[in-house]
Amino acid sequence: MTSGFGLDHLPYGVFSPPGGPPRVGVRVEDDVVDVSGIRPELGAATLNPFMALGRAVWEEVRAEITAAVEVDRLPRHELAGVELHLPIEVGDYVDFYASEHHASNVGRIFRPDQAPLLPNWKHLPVGYHGRAGTVVPSSTGIVRPCGQRKAPNDEAPTFGPTRRLDIEAELGFVVGTPSRLGSRVSTAAFADHTFGVVGLNDWSARDIQAWEYVPLGPFLGKSFATSISHWVTPLAALAAAWVDLPGQDPEPLDYLQVTGPAGLEVDVEVVLNGEVVARPPYSSMYWAPAQMLAHLTVNGASVRTGDLWASGTISGPERGQRGSFLELSWGGREPFVAGGLERTFLEDGDEVTLRYAAPGVLGGRITLGEVTGRILPADLPEA
Numbered sequence: 567m568t569s570g571f572g573l574d575h576l577p578y579g580v581f582s583p584p585g586g587p588p589r590v591g592v593r594v595e596d597d598v599v600d601v602s603g604i605r606p607e608l609g610a611a612t613l614n615p616f617m618a619l620g621r622a623v624w625e626e627v628r629a630e631i632t633a634a635v636e637v638d639r640l641p642r643h644e645l646a647g648v649e650l651h652l653p654i655e656v657g658d659y660v661d662f663y664a665s666e667h668h669a670s671n672v673g674r675i676f677r678p679d680q681a682p683l684l685p686n687w688k689h690l691p692v693g694y695h696g697r698a699g700t701v702v703p704s705s706t707g708i709v710r711p712c713g714q715r716k717a718p719n720d721e722a723p724t725f726g727p728t729r730r731l732d733i734e735a736e737l738g739f740v741v742g743t744p745s746r747l748g749s750r751v752s753t754a755a756f757a758d759h760t761f762g763v764v765g766l767n768d769w770s771a772r773d774i775q776a777w778e779y780v781p782l783g784p785f786l787g788k789s790f791a792t793s794i795s796h797w798v799t800p801l802a803a804l805a806a807a808w809v810d811l812p813g814q815d816p817e818p819l820d821y822l823q824v825t826g827p828a829g830l831e832v833d834v835e836v837v838l839n840g841e842v843v844a845r846p847p848y849s850s851m852y853w854a855p856a857q858m859l860a861h862l863t864v865n866g867a868s869v870r871t872g873d874l875w876a877s878g879t880i881s882g883p884e885r886g887q888r889g890s891f892l893e894l895s896w897g898g899r900e901p902f903v904a905g906g907l908e909r910t911f912l913e914d915g916d917e918v919t920l921r922y923a924a925p926g927v928l929g930g931r932i933t934l935g936e937v938t939g940r941i942l943p944a945d946l947p948e949a
């Protein structure tokens with residue numbers, strides 16, 4: 567058994583050694599290798615200065631780090647002895663909705679009187695702009711949000727802590743090389759602009775969301791927190807993970823066309839208080855990450871170093887492959903069993919961990935950085 571953090575992976579993060587300032591490190595097994603001596607940009611407190619150097623430098627540095635780790639030439643710290651930070655300074659944050667299974671499940675649950683998929687869904691990757699300032703690193707406690715809640719049969723909304731706190735198991739994609747305002751990024755240029763991939767949990771308050779989202783889309787039901795992994799897996803480490811998309815019908819417009827395998831084989835596990843409750847397969851996603859980036863820039867909107875876009879909830883066709891509790895409990899109506907208890911939405915004290923594994927370039931498996939968070943009670947005024 568390997569840890570998934572061997573030479574075929576080398577994900578980047580930001581850490582502080584005991585008593586020292588933050589800098590960039592690379593995870594190797596259960597150690598953090600200090601790579602700040604390799605390039606001045608790697609001495610920074612975020613990955614942004616390094617990511618801005620572009621793909622040719624990313625490749626050069628990956629080769630240098632591989633060679634240095636092989637001969638054990640760089641300072642190493644035990645993971646348990648360092649502090650890990652948010653690895654990137656997040657620019658803009660966009661969240662897509664790229665799983666056909668998730669989108670049709672949510673359609674059935676939220677809009678039972680309509681067709682499960684809205685008419686635009688198979689023509690463009692639907693998305694919205696989220697809140698970059700509340701992207702937090704794995705292990706950050708998540709305070710149960712308060713807001714307006716109104717069930718369909720309630721006469722008026724009430725204010726209070728969400729009763730339908732949920733997760734969304736997603737993958738996040740980090741922009742390295744910026745694009746120019748007024749120009750677009752083609753699907754073929756995806757790997758020139760995309761630095762790497764993070765694990766991402768887009769926490770969602772379903773009661774707040776269901777009441778507020780018409781007609782402008784998700785707002786406070788999503789903006790209170792989005793957790794990402796400490797480790798950013800460089801795209802190069804996923805070279806063996808590309809697979810064909812499940813199939814697109816109707817054929818998308820020209821600017822959304824992709825050639826070759828554009829989907830990713832990443833197996834996700836949703837772990838609630840130590841127990842696996844779902845196994846969403848990323849390979850079932852309808853829209854490719856290259857199509858998401860092409861769509862998000864097709865109007866000439868530029869991307870900047872540190873921008874983050876998320877895939878949307880990953881759900882496969884089976885019940886045990888659903889990436890949200892909304893779907894696992896079918897809107898709260900069909901509880902699932904975890905820890906010997908009937909469960910629907912998140913309770914205070916629950917801990918959710920998302921784990922991700924993918925084929926590595928040396929024939930084994932790599933483990934992407936996990937993303938974990940525990941639910942803290944709502945911040946209520948003193949009674």
Ligand SMILES: O=C(O)/C=C/C(=O)CC(=O)CC(=O)O
Pocket residue numbers: 661662663664665668672673676734736768770779784788877878879
């Ligand atoms: O269909 C809706 O009304 C909204 C669904 C979502 O929760 C949107 C979202 O965050 C996208 C996703 O994670 O797939």
Ligand SMILES: [Ca+2]
Pocket residue numbers: 661662734736768878879
């Ligand atoms: Ca989401």
Ligand SMILES: [Mg+2]
Pocket residue numbers: 767768769770788789790791792
């Ligand atoms: Mg969120």
